[in-house]
Amino acid sequence: MSVEEFLPQEYSESVKNGSFKWQSPSNIALVKYWGKKPKQIPANPSVSFTLDHCKTLTRLDFQKKNSGEDFEFEVFFEGRKKDDFKPKINTFFKRIESYCPFLKDYSFKIYSENTFPHSSGIASSASGMSALALCMMSLEKELNPEMSEGFFNRKASFLARLGSGSACRSIKGEMVVWGEHENIKGSSDLYGIVYPDEVHEIFRNYQDTILLVDKGKKEVSSSVGHDLMHGHPFADVRFKQAETNLTNLKPVFAEGNLEEFIKIVENEALSLHAMMMSSMPYFILMKPNTLKIINKIWDFRRETSLPVCFTLDAGANVHVLYPEKNKNEIFEFIKNELVACCENGQYICDQLGSGAKQLSMEN
Template sequence: MTETNFVLERYSKIDSGSHSWSSPSNIALVKYWGKKDNQIPANPSVSFTLDACKTTTTLRYEKLENPGESFSIDVFFEGKKNEAFKPKIETFFERIYRYMPFLKDYHFIIETSNTFPHSSGIASSASGMSALALCLMSVEVNLTSDQTLDTERSRSVIEGSQEHYFYQKASFLARLGSGSACRSIEGDLIVWGSHKAIEGSSDLFGIKYPYEVHENFKNYHDTILLVDKGEKQVSSSVGHNLMHNHPFAETRFKQAHDNLSQLIDVFKEGDLKTFIEIVESEALTLHAMMMTSLPYFILMKPNTLEIINRIWKYRQDTGSHVCFTLDAGANVHVLYPENEVEKVYEFINNELVAFCQNGHYLCDRIGFGAKKLTM
């Protein structure tokens, strides 16, 4: 599959319409950190798709009488007009215009909201851009379907033979808005980035992990401890760019490939011990890259370290399979299998919640991707 497969060459024009999708965030187990031109990852990654942490987006569109050279967009976040988000959406539209040439034919109203704090170390750009990409794909379906067909038959364009293309192009488009967004379209384990041992893996879009997964990794839980709910100290885009000329970049990229190779057997055999070693090492390596870049940053807070040390002690004392991972921020994702939910949840409430900002945390678990909402 190449980029030319996603170029839309012919479409009809309809007057107006609207679509709504909810799309989840995701948490990378093997981290994507560093990218090439056109949002191509410097290394492959694999993630759990989440369930409760999601963005809901409604896209309304109306045909312009006199289309111009620029995009016509209004953005509303949590019910209020948000000019700050507009430049990012315009950049996204510029990147995908080749694949969706109808974007300048319409005025778009984008209404979006999150179930979690924006820019706080949870991948809001992943859920937000994936939800928007899916809305745009629904517009494309409308513009390329025979308009004389009834609603049920038109819907079959997605549900039938074109379903794979629909979600694959949505992932491809989402990547051009935010790299990790391409991993939020489907679930529950998603691979993004070309890897020699994973059939179908691609730098252009995410794919469902294609091999056997042990029951140990079904219904995994993720409790997100909000150590710092403020704006991230360093945006993901800035962080990725710091990998250019980083002294340890090539070693890091090789490590990611090796860890993903190792996870193939881990997922098949249900090896929780090795899973924990890889996932925690990946989290700490991500932060090590930030601490050894120029300029350098320390994204963890004292309470982040306190939580990590308490998880290690609890695991040593009890034999639990609880572990942590981190995104590019201070918050801690506490991962644990289904059969340990009650004990780990008690541990979190008794020992970890005290280190969260205002005692706030989010309970989530593995999810299975985005959902189209009825208007």
């Protein structure tokens, strides 16, 4: 698909007012996207696990207005008005206006809340922007009832990407690819697709225990970090590395080869942070306890041969990944050895999920 295919024709219906409510999950990349081209196009493809418990719930109320040249909306987060959220949403609306030309026809109220603590250090842009994009698509489907489910999901992912790149991987599950890759049929820079190839049973219900090492605001935002890949001395090599790692994951996913899975996933996590540490200006988002956790995981894996590994997002927190069949032994290790490294002993237990879901207004 090209961007032109997301430009709507004249709508067949009119809608005066209403509400929609969606819940959308966060996701954790296995092959990392770091660096982007204009219009939120990724510099390399990525693949992610869709999470199940870490979600944003968003309700969109809309009312037709007489006229207006500006976007009209209010934002509420966990029951409180949040004007400091408005600039990001205004930017999002500007980016998607040509694809959602009804935006200035309505006055909106956006109510949002997370199932995980807002200041927990878990990025909520993926879940938040994808939930909002899905609400907008529900409104567009009211205006164009003939829209197919497949197109609805593709366009929701396309719109979510324009709010936050990784948000396009939160529409569906369990594993999502974003970014064109010659060996993955249907992959696109414009939206995420459900990983289309064979996946071994061992990856079903994979566990992700998120260790909250540092809940403070990141010293360098992801947007700034992405921009620092322009002119980075290792950028081209990094982009090729991501392509190769995604290629190498295909037989790993099909065969359930956890030894190779661990190597690739941990290599990707450390490569992401290596790019941060070697950019100009350089920066470090890991904390001492991040490294302590990593070393404890390596020691435990060496001693027990249990298939536990880590990945990192663009921050200090550690995602501990392991198969459901080894949950009891590995979770005991996490509680006994790793939780002490978390801020206030906080962690979140999650697992693979199936993607976003529309909620009834009674929920």
